Amino acid sequence: MGLLQDKLSKFRQPQMYMERGVYPYFREIDSAQDTEVMMDGKKVLMFGSNSYMGLTHDPRIIEAAIAATRKYGTGCAGSRFLNGTLDLHIQLEKELAEFVGKDEALVFPTGFTVNEGVIPCLVDRNDYLICDDRDHASIVDGRRLSFATQLKYKHNDMEALEKELQKCKPESVKLIIVDGVFSMEGDLAKLPEIVRLKEKYNANIMVDEAHGMGVFGHQGRGVCHHFGLADQVDLIMGTFSKSFASIGGFIAADKDTINWVRHTARSYIFQASNTPAATAAAMAALHIFKTEPERQENLWKVTNYALESFREAGFEIGDTESPIIPLYVRDTDKTFEVTRMAFDEGIFINPVIPPACAPQDTLVRVALMATHTKEQVDIAVEKLTKCFKKLDIIK
Numbered sequence: 001m002g003l004l005q006d007k008l009s010k011f012r013q014p015q016m017y018m019e020r021g022v023y024p025y026f027r028e029i030d031s032a033q034d035t036e037v038m039m040d041g042k043k044v045l046m047f048g049s050n051s052y053m054g055l056t057h058d059p060r061i062i063e064a065a066i067a068a069t070r071k072y073g074t075g076c077a078g079s080r081f082l083n084g085t086l087d088l089h090i091q092l093e094k095e096l097a098e099f100v101g102k103d104e105a106l107v108f109p110t111g112f113t114v115n116e117g118v119i120p121c122l123v124d125r126n127d128y129l130i131c132d133d134r135d136h137a138s139i140v141d142g143r144r145l146s147f148a149t150q151l152k153y154k155h156n157d158m159e160a161l162e163k164e165l166q167k168c169k170p171e172s173v174k175l176i177i178v179d180g181v182f183s184m185e186g187d188l189a190k191l192p193e194i195v196r197l198k199e200k201y202n203a204n205i206m207v208d209e210a211h212g213m214g215v216f217g218h219q220g221r222g223v224c225h226h227f228g229l230a231d232q233v234d235l236i237m238g239t240f241s242k243s244f245a246s247i248g249g250f251i252a253a254d255k256d257t258i259n260w261v262r263h264t265a266r267s268y269i270f271q272a273s274n275t276p277a278a279t280a281a282a283m284a285a286l287h288i289f290k291t292e293p294e295r296q297e298n299l300w301k302v303t304n305y306a307l308e309s310f311r312e313a314g315f316e317i318g319d320t321e322s323p324i325i326p327l328y329v330r331d332t333d334k335t336f337e338v339t340r341m342a343f344d345e346g347i348f349i350n351p352v353i354p355p356a357c358a359p360q361d362t363l364v365r366v367a368l369m370a371t372h373t374k375e376q377v378d379i380a381v382e383k384l385t386k387c388f389k390k391l392d393i394i395k
Contacts, residue, residue, distance in 0.1 A: 022336040024351045027343075032057040035372050037348065044343065047366045047380055048350040052323055053214045053285070053295050054371030055245035061284045065246075068280035076273045084273030092283045093250070099286060100209075100221060100238070101230045102252035106262055107282075109274050111210055111239030111249030115142040117267030118206075118237070118251050119177065121260070123148035127173035130164050132156065132189070134182050136208060137355075148175075155182075158193045165201040174203035180223030181211035184352050184365060186320030188216075188223055195232045206235040214243025215323060220289045220296050243289075246281035248274045299323060299370035306368055306377045313385045314394045323368035326352070327384065328361065329393055335362040338387050345383040 017023040031038040033056040037046045055061055068088060076084035089107055097105040108114045119142030123129055127148040131139060134155045143150055151167065153160035161176070168174045176198060178189045189207070198205050209222040217225030220243065224230040235257065240248040251261060262268065288295070303323045310317050316328040329335040332353050339351045342364070350365045357363065366380070388394045 017336055022340045024336055024339040024343075027348075035369060035376055039343075039348070042346070044346050044348045045376055045380060046348050047368070047372075048348045049367060049369060050211070050242040051245060051369055052211075052299060052367070053220070053243040053245070053289070054299075054369040055243070055285050055288060055295075058245065058285075058288070060288070061245050061281045064280040064284035065277035068276035072276035074277070075275050078273070079269060079271055080273045081269045086273075086276060086279070088276060088279045088283070089273065092279055092286075095283065095286055096238075096250050097252050099219075099290075100236045100252045101225070102236060103255040104258040105250050105252035106258055106265075106268065107274055107279065108249045108251070108268055109271055109278075110247060111237070111241060112138040112141075113267035113271060114237050114239075114249040114251050115139050115208065116145065117142070117265035118235070118261055119143060119175075120146040121264040121266070122206075122235075122257075123173055123175050126169075127175065128168045130161065130168075130174060130176045130203075132178050132182075134185065135177060135179055136183055136210065139177055139179070139208060143177075148173075156187065156190050158190055158197065161194065162197055162201075165197060165203060168201070168203075170202065174201060175206060176203055177206045178208070179211070180207045180209045181215070181322050181324065183211050183324065184357055184363070185318055185326050186322040186324030187318065188226075188321050191223060191227045191229055191233075195229050198232070204234040205232070206237065207233050208237045210237070210239040210242060210249075211322065211324065213238045214285075214289055214296065215299065219293065240278065240282040240285075244282045244285040246278045246285065248278050248282055295370045299368065302370070302372045302374060302377060303368050305374050306366070306372075306381075309377060309381045310366075313381050315384075315388070316394075325366040325368070326363040327366060327388070328363045329388075330360055330362055331393075332359070332362050334391050334393060335364060338384075338391055338393065339364055341387040341390065342384055345387065347380050347383050349384070 029037045078084040093105045115138035125147045129148045130151045133152045151164040153164050212223040214220035216223045224233045235253040240246040335351045352363045
């Protein structure tokens with residue numbers, strides 16, 4: 001056995017949980033993503049999906065993807081820089097730019113590669129990147145690819161953010177990058193205060209709207225619009241794998257910034273472009289955002305009902321203000337145990353352990369869709385209360 005194989009053979013944690021029958025990852029789903037899915041031959045209530053608008057099985061989106069595949073084929077066989085730009089990509093970019101209130105937008109094959117490509121191309125050795133310590137892994141990896149000085153501040157702590165800004169040279173670029181909605185905890189970035197500090201220290205702001213699009217703001221335009229601060233945010237990033245019911249991502253900003261990114265972001269230049277099907281699906285979802293406000297209204301009705309129900313049942317749910325509801329466990333073994341127990345009761349939830357959270361903050365994550373009903377929430381609260389009490393997590 002070589003040194004690499006010897007090193008990897010010592011990675012035993014997944015095997016340990018597999019042997020105990022509580023390994024909660026890579027579970028097979030045999031149906032479309034909806035409020036109910038088929039798993040192991042039985043119906044399970046899905047509370048682990050990021051399809052906030054409930055559109056992944058919408059027939060209009062499916063038909064848009066099929067029509068695009070018939071017209072353009074299954075792929076572009078090249079990067080956007082070369083032969084991979086379709087009129088479909090350009091149309092979606094124009095509509096996204098208008099939607100978020102920026103000059104232009106660029107579409108990438110995944111949301112992860114937006115952050116991986118955009119962040120390092122914006123700042124260099126003389127600049128600063130300043131991030132919330134709970135920013136998404138894609139932001140973390142984008143930072144790692146940059147030569148800029150890396151600074152972090154304690155989650156949503158504006159005094160800590162200001163202290164980091166005070167360390168920066170006044171003449172250098174200072175880029176603050178933050179999630180609009182934090183994907184595990186469900187709370188929002190303190191964007192009004194961040195904008196105030198941006199102006200005080202002549203900084204720039206990039207907001208990751210992965211979990212804000214479709215959920216917050218007029219027509220689901222995101223957290224920046226929810227706060228009325230889209231004009232003060234320099235770059236707005238979003239993904240298609242959540243509310244947009246597709247796969248891909250985008251960055252939107254002023255014309256000069258987008259032109260720079262278009263010619264320097266390596267994950268844009270050297271990666272094959274979005275498939276026609278994914279592009280058309282995202283565009284169809286965007287049209288639904290703008291024409292069916294009742295979807296967003298339904299999402300918030302069921303979200304507010306669930307937040308109240310979980311609190312009344314005695315769950316610790318932190319500072320969430322979104323359809324992402326963390327149920328804190330604060331013990332890794334119990335987090336896996338309660339996930340398995342919930343599945344046995346017909347409830348699909350996701351466990352969150354390090355590095356997605358701090359060791360003392362392990363939780364299970366409940367996520368809501370516009371298509372969930374109050375009756376389904378009632379079932380989930382009842383079943384999860386039973387499981388949590390059995391493990392003595394709540395009284």
